[in-house]
Structures are given as C-alpha cells and as structure tokens.
Amino acid sequence: MVPPGSREALSKPPRTPSTGFGESTLGEVAQGDPVRLPDLATVFSKRAERLQALAEGHELEGFLRMIAALVAAQDAALRDLPPGSLPGAAEIAKGKLVGRAPLDPSAWRRDGSWRAALAHILAGIDRGKLPEAAETARAALERTGEADLEVLADRFLEGNVSPQEAAVAVFVAAALQVAWTRMAALLDLADLGVGPGKEVEADTGICPACGSPPVAGMIAPGGTKFGHRHLHCSLCATSWRYVRVRCVHCGSTDKISFRNLAGTSFLRAECCEACLGYSKVFYLESAKALEPLADDLGSLGLDLLVGEEGFARVPNPFVLGVMTTGEAESL
Ligand code: FE
Numbered sequence: 165m166v167p168p169g170s171r172e173a174l175s176k177p178p179r180t181p182s183t184g185f186g187e188s189t190l191g192e193v194a195q196g197d198p199v200r201l202p203d204l205a206t207v208f209s210k211r212a213e214r215l216q217a218l219a220e221g222h223e224l225e226g227f228l229r230m231i232a233a234l235v236a237a238q239d240a241a242l243r244d245l246p247p248g249s250l251p252g253a254a255e256i257a258k259g260k261l262v263g264r265a266p267l268d269p270s271a272w273r274r275d276g277s278w279r280a281a282l283a284h285i286l287a288g289i290d291r292g293k294l295p296e297a298a299e300t301a302r303a304a305l306e307r308t309g310e311a312d313l314e315v316l317a318d319r320f321l322e323g324n325v326s327p328q329e330a331a332v333a334v335f336v337a338a339a340l341q342v343a344w345t346r347m348a349a350l351l352d353l354a355d356l357g358v359g360p361g362k363e364v365e366a367d368t369g370i371c372p373a374c375g376s377p378p379v380a381g382m383i384a385p386g387g388t389k390f391g392h393r394h395l396h397c398s399l400c401a402t403s404w405r406y407v408r409v410r411c412v413h414c415g416s417t418d419k420i421s422f423r424n425l426a427g428t429s430f431l432r433a434e435c436c437e438a439c440l441g442y443s444k445v446f447y448l449e450s451a452k453a454l455e456p457l458a459d460d461l462g463s464l465g466l467d468l469l470v471g472e473e474g475f476a477r478v479p480n481p482f483v484l485g486v487m488t489t490g491e492a493e494s495l
Pocket residue numbers: 348371372373374375376397398399400401402
C-alpha cells in the first residue's frame with residue numbers, strides 16, 4: 165500500500181544536485197522545511213563517500229572503511245529491493261490516534277523487504293574491508309533462518325543488543341535502514357501532518373516518520389538569522405526541525421551546556437543537566453561536507469569525552485552493543 169502521489173519516488177531523479185548534504189539548498193532549509201524525507205538517489209552514496217573521506221588518516225580508519233563498504237552495499241541493495249508495502253491509510257490513521265509515527269516499528273508489522281536487503285548486503289559487500297569478527301558475523305547471518313533473523317531485527321529495533329551480538333547487529337541495522345529509508349521516501353508529508361501552507365514546528369526529539377531517535381543535529385547557516393537545527397533519523401534518514409538549545413531527550417531548555425573537542429568548531433555536544441542526556445550538533449557553516457550518520461561515527465571521541473562526564477545518548481546504530489553509555493573503548 166503506497167500513499168497516492170508517491171509511487172514514482174523510486175524512479176525520480178535526485179531532488180537536489182549532487183552537492184552532498186544540502187549546500188545547494190541551505191537557503192531553503194534555513195527558511196523552514198519542517199520535515200525532509202530522504203532522497204533515495206543520494207542518501208547512501210553520499211554517506212559512503214563521506215565515510216571514505218573521514219577514514220583517511222583517522223584513528224578508526226579500518227572501522228570507518230568497513231562502514232563505508234557497508235553503506236555502499238546498502239546503496240546497491242536499495243536499487244535492487246523488491247516492491248514492499250507501507251502501512252495503509254487506515255493503519256496510519258490508527259497510529260495517529262495513539263500518537264505514533266506512521267512507520268513506527270513497534271506499531272506496524274514489517275514485511276520481508278529488509279531481509280531481501282540483508283541478503284543483498286551480505287552477498288555484495290566488499291569482504292576485503294571486513295575485519296575477522298565482521299566476516300564471521302556476515303557468514304553466520306548468511307546461514308541464519310528467517311525466524312531467527314526476525315528475532316534479531318526485533319532486538320535491534322528495541323535497542324536490545326548485547327556486546328556479543330554487536331557484529332551481527334551492524335548488518336541487521338544496515339538492512340533495516342535500507343527498508344525504512346525507502347518507506348520514508350514513499351510517505352507523503354501529509355501523513356506526518358505537514359505540507360504546503362501548514363507551519364508546523366516539530367517539537368519532538370524522535371523521528372516523525374518512524375519514531376526512532378536521531379543520530380545528530382545539523383544547523384544550517386541562516387544568513388542574517390539564526391539557522392535552524394534539523395535532527396536526522398538513525399533508521400529512516402528523515403530529518404525534522406527542532407528548536408536549538410533544547411534537550412533532544414527530555415525537551416528541557418534549562419541547564420543546557422556545550423562541550424567540544426579542541427580544534428573542532430563545527431561540532432558540539434549539547435548536554436542536558438536535567439536528564440543527563442546529550443546530542444551532537446554539527447554546524448554546516450564551518451564544514452559543508454558533513455553527513456550526519458557518517459560524521460557521528462567520525463567523532464566518537466566526543467562521545468567518550470561527554471560519556472566520562474556522565475552524559476548518555478542513544479548510540480549510533482553501527483555501534484549499538486559496543487557503545488552503550490558513551491563507552492567506545494573497544495572499537
Ligand atoms: Fe525515521
């Protein structure tokens with residue numbers, strides 16, 4: 165079931181020119197865009213490109229190159245994904261009644277698209293970029309049956325990944341991202357309560373499309389005004405506007421303070437004394453090639469710093485099970 169008017173989304177040319185993360189549309193972003201659905205033509209390819217650039221000389225070079233290979237495999241899997249289904253209008257309406265995002269994984273039973281994506285990723289990824297533990301996990305997943313894969317997906321979506329499952333969870337996360345990103349791209353903004361003429365200020369720290377937490381926030385240059393912050397979904401790559409200097413976890417605007425690493429003016433951690441949560445904020449004015457998920461992984465050092473001070477966040481999906489409360493030592 166695909167909402168009217170969105171069937172052609174998969175075959176549309178890129179909505180933005182190939183300039184990466186939004187430089188060409190900053191004026192537009194600064195003015196508004198309460199919600200931006202993912203652009204399937206570029207979302208994974210630009211992310212892979214950014215990961216490769218970040219990997220060069222990075223202390224986590226091997227890890228970043230592995231994730232770059234994984235994201236490149238996601239891009240290929242997306243292009244070969246068989247037709248899937250979306251929640252129907254009735255299911256979306258029902259979800260709205262209880263305040264759920266239309267693609268909330270806990271509100272609606274997913275179809276097998278993600279498993280098709282997983283099979284494609286496992287077969288297609290550049291195995292030369294995988295360390296031994298990742299290759300062992302890849303091979304094990306290829307032998308795993310449908311029912312067990314569904315259990316793994318449920319556990320990942322519930323954020324319930326043990327350190328022993330971390331290597332497997334990376335592949336499961338990647339496949340679920342492919343399926344959810346496609347679904348999000350096929351939504352109509354009207355399903356999210358936004359559209360032409362409606363000025364909705366998103367006031368939630370979770371994704372309006374799928375209910376997942378963000379990986380990071382991006383602040384666009386605002387010209388003479390303050391730029392808006394957009395949070396970026398960890399699962400479906402939708403982004404939505406969120407007030408600046410406000411805790412993403414509890415909504416508090418009180419007792420917010422910032423931390424940054426020496427020499428990184430384009431990135432700060434917004435820390436909340438009220439709930440001890442934090443989130444990363446990237447400033448596009450200072451560094452234009454940023455990509456939220458890639459740059460989150462490229463700046464795990466900041467997570468260590470604020471983790472040591474006792475602040476916590478929902479980890480990036482690719483370090484779930486490794487980093488639980490800001491601990492990334494074992495990467
Ligand atoms: Fe989402």
